[in-house]
Every structure is written in C-alpha cells, then in structure tokens.
Amino acid sequence: MIVIKIGGTTGVNLAAVTRDIAAHVQEGQRLIVVHGGSGETNAISTQLGHPPQFVTSPSGFTSRYTDRTTLEIFAMVTAGKINTLLVEQLQRLGVNALGLSGVDGGLMTAKRKDAIRIIDSATGKQRILRDDYTGKIEKVNSGLLQLLLEAGYTPVVAPLAISPEGEALNVDADRAAAMVAGAVAADQLILLSNVPGLLRAFPDESSLIHRIARDSLEQSLSFAEGRMKKKVLGASEALALGVRQVIFADGRVEAPLAGALAGHGTVIE
Numbered sequence: 001m002i003v004i005k006i007g008g009t010t011g012v013n014l015a016a017v018t019r020d021i022a023a024h025v026q027e028g029q030r031l032i033v034v035h036g037g038s039g040e041t042n043a044i045s046t047q048l049g050h051p052p053q054f055v056t057s058p059s060g061f062t063s064r065y066t067d068r069t070t071l072e073i074f075a076m077v078t079a080g081k082i083n084t085l086l087v088e089q090l091q092r093l094g095v096n097a098l099g100l101s102g103v104d105g106g107l108m109t110a111k112r113k114d115a116i117r118i119i120d121s122a123t124g125k126q127r128i129l130r131d132d133y134t135g136k137i138e139k140v141n142s143g144l145l146q147l148l149l150e151a152g153y154t155p156v157v158a159p160l161a162i163s164p165e166g167e168a169l170n171v172d173a174d175r176a177a178a179m180v181a182g183a184v185a186a187d188q189l190i191l192l193s194n195v196p197g198l199l200r201a202f203p204d205e206s207s208l209i210h211r212i213a214r215d216s217l218e219q220s221l222s223f224a225e226g227r228m229k230k231k232v233l234g235a236s237e238a239l240a241l242g243v244r245q246v247i248f249a250d251g252r253v254e255a256p257l258a259g260a261l262a263g264h265g266t267v268i269e
Helices: 014-028 038-047 068-092 142-150 173-183 218-222 228-240 258-261
Strands: 004-007 031-035 052-058 061-062 098-100 108-112 115-119 127-132 137-138 154-159 159-162 168-170 188-193 245-252 265-269
Touching: 004 014, 014 031, 014 068, 014 258, 031 068, 031 173, 038 061, 038 068, 052 115, 061 228, 068 098, 068 154, 068 159, 068 168, 068 245, 108 173, 137 173, 142 173, 173 188, 173 228, 188 228, 218 228, 228 245, 245 258
Parallel strands: 004 031, 004 188, 031 154, 098 154, 108 159, 188 245
Antiparallel strands: 052 061, 108 137, 115 127, 159 168, 245 265
C-alpha cells in the first residue's frame, strides 16, 4: 500500500504524475492519492475579489487563514476543479479513480480550531484569530478507503474534513496524507512537490538531503523552508502511526513515483 500526496503548488508535472500512477496501478499496486490545491486556490480567490491571507504561528508554521468565504472557495477549487480533473486524467489512462473529499462519508474527522494564535506581521506580537475554518484531523474512516480499494477503485482525496458538529474544514494536505497513510497501514508515503526533496540550503537544489533517520527528523525543521515545514511535520506523524518510509520527491520529473521508489529524493525511515 502506497499513499501519494500531489503538491498543490505550481511546477508539479501532473501529466507525468498521473501517467506514473496509472502504470503502477495497472501493475497491481494499491494506491491512494491525496492532493493539495494552494496555488490554484490563491489564483481563483484573487480573481473572485477575496485574496488569500496567510498567517504564521509562534512556532513558525505558515497556514491559510480560512474564513467562511475562503472555505467555500477552497472547497470549490480543491474538491471541485482539481479533484475532478485529476480523476478525469486517471480515468483517461485506464484507472478507475474515484474522487472524494474528507467530508464525504466522514472520511476525515477534524476538530475545528476555535481560535488560532499568530504572529502579527505588522507588530511582531502574538494575537488571537477567531472565525477560522481549519482543523486538525483526529480520525480517518479507513473502512471506507478499504471498501473502495477492494472494489477496484483508486481513491483521490481532496483536503477537506468534517467536524463532529458537521462543519466542513480546511485541513493541511500533507498532514492529511500522513493520517490516511497511518490509517490504512501504508508501507510508504510519497510527498511530491516542485523541489527534489528537503534542501539543507533552500533554494540550492545541490544541497538535497538524501537520507534522514527518524530520530533526526525534528532537527530538520531548522532548515525546512515554507511549506516544507508542514511536510516534515507530516512525515513525523506518519512514522509515528507506523508508516515504514516517507519520501519527499520531485514531482517535476517524467516518472516521479518510480523515481521516489528507487530512492530519489529525501528518504526518511
């Protein structure tokens, strides 16, 4: 069992990724796909007159501030456009892909954050933000995923979750992929993005770190930049849930999945 997370930033070669996924599915490999959508959401929300806002926590993690309008745009883009077009590409390649979000069938349950503590960019001081529709995943309906896999479907999951109160929530796609991988006892979690892996001196791609031992992973946060911090956190969570290996791999190349499985990128185990 392999869980693949396709990054939502620009630069990922989606045509190559879907061809590679199709080749592995046709060879009998069981796969679950989780995808992001940050780049497309930024563009469309700006076009709709509601430009994105990002906030940074005191621990240095950056995330999207998601008010209700932003949540609806995020759902429209990720669960609507991106998910549908990924499924379309996979169906065209002979994969019986089935698209769903974490809201569907209670696939991912998350606790809504009543308030989030951020660093105010203007003053440098901490303050509290409320009315944020983001959450931390607490439960994955693994039975639903197993049911789909056993019926011959390849699940394609958009990063939305449902709260116990029935509210749709924006969840981090890297951490969602980690939770899914843990729930289905995946052997590997592969995180594809627009860089070759974790870089010691971003953006210098020659500074790629090829191997990280699990007990050294926390130290990697010190040189992880931007979105890579969430990937490192997701990797840590996946390993804690029993996933054997996590790979940060290059989604720009012609055969990204095959490359990751051959050990290209940053391998954590």
